[in-house]
Amino acid sequence: MPAIKVERQMLPMFASPNQGARFYNPELPQTEPFVPGHRTCAGCGPSIQYRMTSKAAGDNTILVGPTGCMYVANSSYLCTPYNVPWAHTQIGSAGSFTAGVAAAYEAMIRKGKWKGPFPNIICEAGDGSASDIGLASISGALYRNHDCLIICYDNEQYANTGIQASSRTPYGGMTTFSPPGKMVPEAKSLYPKDLARMMAAGHPHCYVATASVGYPIDLMNKVRKGLNHKGAAYIMIYTPCQKGFVYETPRSIDLGRLVVECGLYPMWEWDPEKRKFDYSFRPQNMRPVSEYLKLQGRFGHLHAEHVATMQKFANMQWKMMGVELPDALVRAADVKNVRDMGAAQAAEAVALTV
Amino acid sequence: MTTALAQKKKVRINGCVASAQAAKYADVDVITAYPIRPYTATMIALAQMVANGELDAEYIVADSEHSQLSIAHGASSSGARVFTGSSGVGVQFAYELYSPISGTRMPVQMMIADRTLDPPGDFGSEHTDALSTRDMGWLMGWACDAQEAFDNHLLGYRIGEDRRVLLPQMVCQDGFFVSHITTDVELPDTGQVREFLPDYKHPYPLDPRRPVSHGPQIMPEQGPPLQLERARAMEGAVPVIEQAHEEFARIFGRRYDPWIEEYMTGDAEVVFFLQGAHGVTARYAIQHMRQRGAKVGLVRLKTIRPYPTDRVKDVLGRFAVVGVIETNLGLGSVSSGGVLYAEACAALYESAQRPLVVSFMAGMGGEAIVLKEFYWMTQKMLEAKKRGKIEKRTHWVGFED
Numbered sequence: 115m116p117a118i119k120v121e122r123q124m125l126p127m128f129a130s131p132n133q134g135a136r137f138y139n140p141e142l143p144q145t146e147p148f149v150p151g152h153r154t155c156a157g158c159g160p161s162i163q164y165r166m167t168s169k170a171a172g173d174n175t176i177l178v179g180p181t182g183c184m185y186v187a188n189s190s191y192l193c194t195p196y197n198v199p200w201a202h203t204q205i206g207s208a209g210s211f212t213a214g215v216a217a218a219y220e221a222m223i224r225k226g227k228w229k230g231p232f233p234n235i236i237c238e239a240g241d242g243s244a245s246d247i248g249l250a251s252i253s254g255a256l257y258r259n260h261d262c263l264i265i266c267y268d269n270e271q272y273a274n275t276g277i278q279a280s281s282r283t284p285y286g287g288m289t290t291f292s293p294p295g296k297m298v299p300e301a302k303s304l305y306p307k308d309l310a311r312m313m314a315a316g317h318p319h320c321y322v323a324t325a326s327v328g329y330p331i332d333l334m335n336k337v338r339k340g341l342n343h344k345g346a347a348y349i350m351i352y353t354p355c356q357k358g359f360v361y362e363t364p365r366s367i368d369l370g371r372l373v374v375e376c377g378l379y380p381m382w383e384w385d386p387e388k389r390k391f392d393y394s395f396r397p398q399n400m401r402p403v404s405e406y407l408k409l410q411g412r413f414g415h416l417h418a419e420h421v422a423t424m425q426k427f428a429n430m431q432w433k434m435m436g437v438e439l440p441d442a443l444v445r446a447a448d449v450k451n452v453r454d455m456g457a458a459q460a461a462e463a464v465a466l467t468v
Numbered sequence: 469m470t471t472a473l474a475q476k477k478k479v480r481i482n483g484c485v486a487s488a489q490a491a492k493y494a495d496v497d498v499i500t501a502y503p504i505r506p507y508t509a510t511m512i513a514l515a516q517m518v519a520n521g522e523l524d525a526e527y528i529v530a531d532s533e534h535s536q537l538s539i540a541h542g543a544s545s546s547g548a549r550v551f552t553g554s555s556g557v558g559v560q561f562a563y564e565l566y567s568p569i570s571g572t573r574m575p576v577q578m579m580i581a582d583r584t585l586d587p588p589g590d591f592g593s594e595h596t597d598a599l600s601t602r603d604m605g606w607l608m609g610w611a612c613d614a615q616e617a618f619d620n621h622l623l624g625y626r627i628g629e630d631r632r633v634l635l636p637q638m639v640c641q642d643g644f645f646v647s648h649i650t651t652d653v654e655l656p657d658t659g660q661v662r663e664f665l666p667d668y669k670h671p672y673p674l675d676p677r678r679p680v681s682h683g684p685q686i687m688p689e690q691g692p693p694l695q696l697e698r699a700r701a702m703e704g705a706v707p708v709i710e711q712a713h714e715e716f717a718r719i720f721g722r723r724y725d726p727w728i729e730e731y732m733t734g735d736a737e738v739v740f741f742l743q744g745a746h747g748v749t750a751r752y753a754i755q756h757m758r759q760r761g762a763k764v765g766l767v768r769l770k771t772i773r774p775y776p777t778d779r780v781k782d783v784l785g786r787f788a789v790v791g792v793i794e795t796n797l798g799l800g801s802v803s804s805g806g807v808l809y810a811e812a813c814a815a816l817y818e819s820a821q822r823p824l825v826v827s828f829m830a831g832m833g834g835e836a837i838v839l840k841e842f843y844w845m846t847q848k849m850l851e852a853k854k855r856g857k858i859e860k861r862t863h864w865v866g867f868e869d
Contacts, residue, residue, distance in 0.1 A: 117524065174676045178542070189684030199674040201545050201572075202683035204564055207538035210530065214498065214542025214550075215674060217526035221497035221548055225524055227667070228547065233676050251538065254531035 117224045121231045122261070123174065125338040128331050139331060145173055145197075152195040154187040157363030159353030159370065160267040161188070162327050164238060167265060167351075170334035171341060173198060175234040178212045180248060181205035182240030183274040183355075184267065208239035208248035209255030209264060216260035234341045235262040241282035242272040244350070245309045252348070256317035259345040263337065266309065266348070269355035277358040281307035284378070285427065286420050287412050289358065294415040295465045301415060305427065310350035314384035314391070319345060322384035326352040328370025329381070332395070336383065343386070352379045360411025369409065375399045376406040377428035377443075380435050393435040400437075402446040403428050407455065415461030422449040476657050483646035484509035486614040486653050487553070487579045487639070490621030492517055493661045497548035498526045500536040504558040505591055506643040507581035511553065525551075533558040537565035537576070544574035544636075545682055547673035549625065552576065555643060556583030559597040569636045570605025570698060572682050575628035575668070577621065578606075580640040581647035582744075584834055585797075592834010593643035595743065595796040599807055602773055605698050607637040607705060609771035610744035612729075615653045617641045619722060622665055626712045629668050633705045635698075638773075642795075643834065645745035656720055664719045702774050709771065727776035728783055729768040732758065736765030738849035741784065741812055742793035743769045746830075746837050750793070753842035764846050769808075780815040789824045789849040789858075790816075795831040803827045805862030826858045830865040841865050 128141050147168035154161040160183055168175065177200040179185045185202050188195050203211035216235050222228040237255075239248055244266035252264055271289050272278040279292040285305050288294055292302040314322035321343040325333040333351060340347030354361070354369040361369065373379040374397045381395040403424045407413040416424075425447040429439055445451050481489065487510045491499065499518070501511035517523040526543075530536040533554050540552045554562065559580060569576050582593040595610070602608060607628055611617035617639070624637035641647055672680045686694070709726045717723035731751050733739060740750050747768040757764050767783055767790075769776075784790050794806025803809040809827035816822050828845050831837045845865060852858045 176546070176674050176676060186685050189681060191687050192684055192690060194681035194684055196681050197679055198676055199679045200681045201542070201674055202685075203538060203541065204568060206534060206564070207541070210535035210538035211542035211545075213528065213535075214500070214539035214544075215546045217498045217528055217539065218543035218546035218548035218550075221524070221526045222546070225497065227497070228675075230677075250531050251535045254535055257531075258528065 118226050120220060120223045122344060123231050124342055127335050127338060143169055143172060147173060147175060147198040149195050149197055152188045153190045155357050157356040157366040159327050159355055159366050160184050160269055162366060163267050163351050163353045166330050166334050167337050170337040171234045171236060174231060175236060176215055178203055178215060178237040180208040180239045180243045182243055184238050186274050205243045206247040207251055208237050208243045209252035212237040212262050212264060213255040213260045216262045232261060237264045239266055241266055241268040241270060242280045245281040245307050253316060256313060256320050256346045256348055259319060261345055263340040263347045266350040267353045268350050269353050271358045273355045273358045282309060286416050286424055288415060294461055299417060300420045313348045318389055319386050321347040321386055323349045324381050325349055326370040326374055326379055328367055328374060361409050365409060372406040375401045376403045377432045378403060378406060380431050400440060402443060414455050414457030416455045417458050418452040418454050419449050421452045422447055476654060478652050478654050480650055481614060481653050482648050482650045483614040483617045483641045484581060485513045486618040487621055488513035489655060490618045491551040492523045494622060494625050494665060496525050496551040498543035498550045500528045500530050500539040500552045502530045502533050502536045504555050506583060506647045507553045507555040507579060510579055533562040537562040540576045541565060541569050541574060544576045545674050547670050549668040550576050553579030555581050556597050557586055566601050566604035566606060573634040574636060575634055576636040577624050578638050580638055581643040583643045588833050590833055593645055594832060594834055598638055598640050599796050605635060606773060607635050608773040611641045611646060612745050612747040613646060614651045617646060618653055623712055623716055626665050627705060627709050630708045631671060633701055633708050635701055642745035660719050664715060705774055727771050727779045729770060731766040733765035735763055736787060737763040738789040738853060739765045739767050739787045740793055741767045741790050746793060746795060749837055753839050756839060757846050762846050775811060777815045780812060781819045784816055784823060785819040785821045787823045788853045791845050791849045792827045793830050794827060803861040805829050824852050824858050826852060827862040828865050829862060
């Protein structure tokens with residue numbers, strides 16, 4: 115029997131500029147593949163991202179959920195917020211299970227066993243899955259170029275298990291596996307794994323991008339670009355976690371902007387045609403890292419030297435993006451010009467009580 | 469759909485190639501491979517078939533056995549017929565996936581060519597690799613030659629994909645003794661296969677037109693019914709297995725007892741109880757020992773999951789002594805030997821006539837069990853019969869006088 119040609123979808127881009135439409139955009143599709151009523155925390159960044167992502171993808175979509183918050187908190191107790199097919203898979207199986215779904219549809223459509231345009235196949239892996247235990251499986255799926263989109267919803271920690279450090283937890287981030295103490299006053303002493311760039315460098319034939327819930331239209335356009343790209347695509351999305359970052363719940367979107375404005379979450383796209391990074395995204399403001407840190411309890415223990423260290427890290431990222439540093443940010447990297455975080459003394463006292 | 473006109477034909481192939489042929493006849497949609505000896509030869513054969521255009525399937529070289537089984541899980545969940553396989557430590561690297569695959573009721577098929585674990589990690593056949601997964605909800609059984617391996621693959625899909633069952637299958641063969649020994653295998657007409665094996669249609673695949681959620685988190689009190697369903701699927705497979713073997717005999721002309729093969733047991737006083745390829749050498753050894761007057765026979769277990777408890781009880785209950793040849797390692801187990809002994813004894817517990825049961829650690833490291841060892845084991849069984857008592861539960865064959 116002759117093979118049947120596989121028809122692919124092509125989703126249009128949203129016309130709004132990347133920073134517009136913060137709260138409302140009439141262009142957004144009505145469809146809600148991810149419905150409310152689930153059990154995620156108030157202000158949950160990953161679930162905000164989930165709604166945007168699935169809205170951008172539409173109804174001809176299959177979602178894959180490796181173990182993590184977006185599995186446990188969403189699908190609790192045999193309830194499901196997914197209006198499109200969704201399957202749980204093991205935390206280390208993010209890329210591999212997704213590859214299986216994509217391969218099945220390639221074969222079934224070609225062999226006439228399923229009729230219709232190739233579905234959007236999206237994996238929603240937390241950063242624990244994406245940067246640690248499922249890294250090889252995702253690399254395998256990207257390398258083999260299955261037609262799917264793998265998203266790392268990056269809340270910079272294992273949140274579902276009660277806030278433990280992952281390879282994406284930033285320097286200075288307090289988690290239950292990286293507490294501050296006399297010997298390690300900065301808490302997490304390692305820098306985060308440069309995950310998305312690693313994926314772009316290692317799988318240059320893929321569409322790779324970073325995004326943040328602070329910029330919804332940009333995020334949704336990147337999702338559509340990833341889905342339209344024939345072959346594998348990868349997007350790492352900043353999704354703050356109120357429980358682990360310890361901030362006021364209405365400020366999730368603010369954090370999603372501040373992290374970019376402070377240079378701690380470079381926004382870029384990897385163009386697989388030109389084989390180049392596109393660093394043209396510019397936030398409206400540039401700010402010192404302390405503006406971002408001071409909103410979050412997980413950084414409350416930091417001393418001036420640690421804040422300065424983080425500013426140096428942010429400054430390097432700006433340079434990487436080809437941005438000229440304003441004097442204020444250079445000065446902010448000098449410990450003389452930086453103060454301890456408000457809770458630094460209190461954190462030391464608390465550590466001693468354990 | 470046109471049916472190919474190919475006739476039945478006899479070919480000379482080994483167990484690995486027989487498995488690959490079976491996957492081709494089953495018209496699988498997705499194949500996931502990762503290299504490890506000895507099963508690799510199956511995937512080598514399939515790669516060539518796909519490259520030649522003889523088989524239209526997605527052939528995926530996974531990045532590990534864990535990924536291999538996850539890909540298989542995803543593909544099966546989407547409605548594709550899936551074929552995968554492994555050996556030795558590879559079987560164990562994928563261990564996490566066995567329960568999720570049977571728990572979501574996906575009839576993935578996995579070919580196993582046994583290999584020792586590490587240590588010793590040699591290329592020989594020990595059944596410990598697959599047996600360590602025996603309680604994970606997979607249908608499981610051993611072939612003793614290439615023809616049986618080929619047939620078991622088709623039977624596996626037919627049984628596992630049946631809506632009353634929906635369970636994954638481990639279709640096992642001994643590494644080297646089956647996987648790499650060339651014998652005559654009859655390949656069927658594709659029309660026969662189409663008649664025997666309908667297209668795979670899972671009732672709830674991941675299909676955007678009929679959204680479903682697979683594997684959501686549950687409360688502890690929601691766990692027992694799920695586990696009970698899986699247990700019932702395993703029990704419910706029993707009549708389906710028998711029916712499938714009947715159909716198989718009708719269509720292909722080869723009749724197998726799905727549970728147990730008996731060889732020269734009519735008047736036997738003592739019998740060997742084993743699985744897999746050593747059954748072939750045991751038959752030969754039994755002929756020799758019969759010439760010397762020993763009333764010895766063979767009972768070969770063909771399906772270990774679901775375990776044919778009543779059949780084992782009724783069959784083994786007829787003899788004075790049962791010698792379990794393990795070919796697997798159950799360190800610190802009830803007999804301090806292998807794991808087959810414990811299940812045989814448990815099946816016999818309810819029998820009015822309980823034979824003496826002794827466990828033989830033979831064929832370890834994948835060594836052949838030679839004629840001399842069969843003689844020695846028969847002698848031990850006959851002595852036990854005479855004494856009315858076993859000497860000890862477990863004998864390490866070759867390490868005792």
